[in-house]
Amino acid sequence: MQHPNFVEFQVTGEYALFSDPIMRVGGEKCSYQVPTYEALKGILSSVYWKPTLIWYIDAVRIMNQIQTEVKGIRPIHYQDGKNDLSYYTYLKNCRYQVRAHFEWNENRPELAQDRNEYKHHNIAKRMIEKGGRRDIFLGTRExxxxxxxxxxxxxxxxxDALPELGFGLMVHGITYADEAYSPETQGKMTVRFWHPVMKRGIITFPRPEDCPLTKSLREMEMKPFGEHLENFSGLREFGEVE
Known part of the structure; x- marks a missing residue:
């Protein structure tokens, strides 16, 4: 069943790097073959985001053939500022269709007065038409x-003609304290894993609470917002906080 607050958009880029964390131990970076749930959520959050709502990625459609390109990179050492040599494996010529929707963040009862479904849905669609509020990145800044x-x-x-293709164990995303969905995820940062399967070019994502594997990373506190939305200073002039 399609959610009434759904949005659809296409994201393109010459390169993408959806890093596999296992490959980063030695300083190298290697992209997953497909974008993660968290990467797509981050893209949509750059287009339009408010703490009042949570974006849920429903599905992604892989439009272009999966291709990779290895580049020699000279990152800077954190400890002494000198250069190192690493090899990063990027995806190239990327194009994805994405379907997503938003739901209210029940962890933010202090923002209940901002739960105007019509307003947020229409602002989100306008921001997609304008290419987003902030710069869009496919996995990493470059x-x-x-x-x-x-x-x-x-x-x-x-x-479209490929019946099924699995990608093994992948990171689904990170659950932060202000998006906790269970007692186990409250006050913590939790990473989620799953086994994605592409069918006819489409990967359908489970909801965060439905991911089969999770691991708590560390304790985390929610950022408080005052009764009068002190942290939203300047937004009233855009008509986004009433």
Missing amino acids: CQGYVEPCVFGEGTGAY
Whole structure:
């Protein structure tokens, strides 16, 4: 069933780096073959975000053939400021169709007065049309991305004829304290894992609470917002906080 607050958009970029954390231990970076839930959520949050709501990524459609390119990078040492040599494996010529929706953040009862579904849905759609409020990145800062409206499922994708393809164990995303969905995730930062399967070019994501594997990383406190939204100074002039 499609959520009434859904949005659809296409994100493109010359390169992407959705890092596999296992490959970063030795200083190298290697991208997953497909974007993670958290990376797509971050893209949509750059387009439009408010603490009043939580974005849920429903599905992604892989439009272009999965290709990689290895680049020699000279990152800077944290300890002495000197250069090192590493090899980063990027995805190239990326294009994805995304469907998502938002729900109210029940961990933020102090923002209940801002729960105007019509307002937030229409602002989000306008921001997609304008390409987003902030810069869009595909996994990392050096991979610039571009967002535009689309109809999910339209056009020809590279994997439309492929019945099924699994990608093994992947990171789904991170649950922060202000988006906790259970007693186990309250007051903590929790990482989620799952086994994605692409069917006819489409990967359908489970909700965060439905991920089969989770691991608590550390304790975390929620950022408080005052009764009169002191942390939203300046937003009233845009008509986004009433």
